[in-house]
Amino acid sequence: MRRNRFISRARHQADADTLAKLARRLSESGSRLEDRLWERRLVELVNDRLARGFGDAVEAALDELSTDHPRAYDDLADLAESCAESAVVEIDGEPHDALLLAIPVLAWSRYRLPATKLSASVLENVLTQVVGHLAPRGARCAVGDFLFSIDQLPESLGEVRDVAEQMFSAAVQDGRLKVDSKSLREPIAMLADARYLLAAIVVPQASPLFHWQQTGVDPDSKISAISALREQLDNVLTPVMTGCKFRTLAPGAFHAALRQADRELREFSLEAAVSFLKLSFDLTPSVLQATIAPFEEKRERSSPEIRIGISRTSEDDVVIEGVVWPLLGDDEERSIEEIEAALRRLGIVRLVSHAHRFPMEFCDDCGAPMFPNAAGHSVHTEPPDDGEDQPSAPLH
Ligand SMILES: [Zn+2]
Structure with a gap:
């Protein structure tokens, strides 16, 4: 490409x-x-x-x-x-402003999360919602016919521009971009993750990009427009998200929407882990404890992350489920307080916080992150063995 x-x-x-x-x-x-x-x-x-x-x-x-x-x-x-993520596009000799949008969807499932081509009817419905709730009158819009995982989206600035240009051409034509999915990577399997729809809006230069920016329209109508779009998309995407619990987030310019999804995915992943343990193993929050610790790469200036190991209250060594909470530029101490508050809201009240920093370790065999246990070590997760349809231990 x-x-x-x-x-x-x-x-x-x-x-x-x-x-x-x-x-x-x-x-x-x-x-x-x-x-x-x-x-x-x-x-x-x-x-x-x-x-x-x-x-x-x-x-x-x-x-x-x-x-x-x-x-x-x-x-x-x-x-x-x-x-x-934006460009000036000529249509019939007239300059137009074009913006690439992403619509994030947070999802979790006991099965593999979908990253898939959209059927013609789902694509049609998504396009209708974008035209109806986001775009100003007379704008040209486009939607890509694929639900992407983060590692399938364009990454470098040049790649983003290439995809943006394809979307803008589609907006000028019939609004439907056929995504070449053969070249896309297989996503890494996670319990909870984000998925993304891509869309574009093209309007005459310097005119409103969104419905709520038009003269005579209440700027605060943005709030109801976004919530209507999210609600409609939750319905439209139901057949795509079989077996998943999911939530559509507010759409935004490509990079801003990805950042917002990264932030919201953190607490969503904690909720997913707690729901998963309840549904699959009948472990309620009252019999669980969480261990929170900062993890850091020693040599490189990579950003630290907080990892949360979830165990039964009776076991200080075994971690049954883990969640990674990337800091995304946030203050570490405040993030730990935020995590503790989120865990308490979910009903986990036994919390252990380790002050010392753990090395950023991953499993040599499967690449899964290691999580802190209450005893102060970093360990591999071991699913409980009393679930019905789950393997009893990691396969290595
Ligand atoms: Zn492993």
Whole structure:
């Protein structure tokens, strides 16, 4: 899918340096007027590089800024993400604004979560909901005919731009994008995870993108529009999500919607783990305890995460289910308080928090994360053996 790239290293580096320089100046700017000027130059450059398939230069500039210039990094990242997920599209010689949207769906199941092609009728229904609840009058919309897992979505800025352009062409035509699913990776099996629909809205340049932005429409009608869309999509997706408990989230611009889903998935995963233990093994929250501990990679500057090991109250060694809570830039102490509150809401009141940091360990055989037990060790989960339709232990 990616365009061929023939660009010299020197040229690539020069581009990255220029982008980093402009981003540093933008981050120091003290007025909207200055902001706008730097932003315009950055947007032109980023768009030009993305359009020519040189998204790597933008990623290199971000790398360059990531260690010493956090504000400039954030400014450039925001701007580059926005450039990748939107574009100006010509229709009959007239410029149009086009935005790529994602609609996240949180789901959990005792069986494999679907990541699948949508039937023609489901696709039609999703498109109807997007047109009816999100888009302004006369907008052109599109929906992709696939329910994606996170690792099947475009990742780099260049990949996002490529998919955005396909969606925008589909919006100009009949609104239905046939996704080439042969090249998609098989998703990693998780008890709880997010799935995503992709959509696009195309409107005449500088006119409202969403229904609630139109003149004469109450801006607060956004709230009812989003909740109606979520409710309708929950119905529309029911045949796709057989055997799953799921919840459609609010749609948003591609990158923002993915971030929001990552946040909401954390507490949803805790709920899923507790419901799963109740449904599959008849273990109620009152006979469970949770151990909470920070995990960190020693060498690299990867972000730490909190892992939660769930055990029976009588067993301090055996972890029967685990949940990973990535920090996503949040404060660690506050996150631990948030997790404790979430566990209490779910009815688990016996909580153990370890202050010491665990190494970020995964199982050598199956790649599953290791979880903390109450005794203070990091262990592999072992499902309880009294379930009816579950294997009694990991298969290795
Ligand atoms: Zn394993």
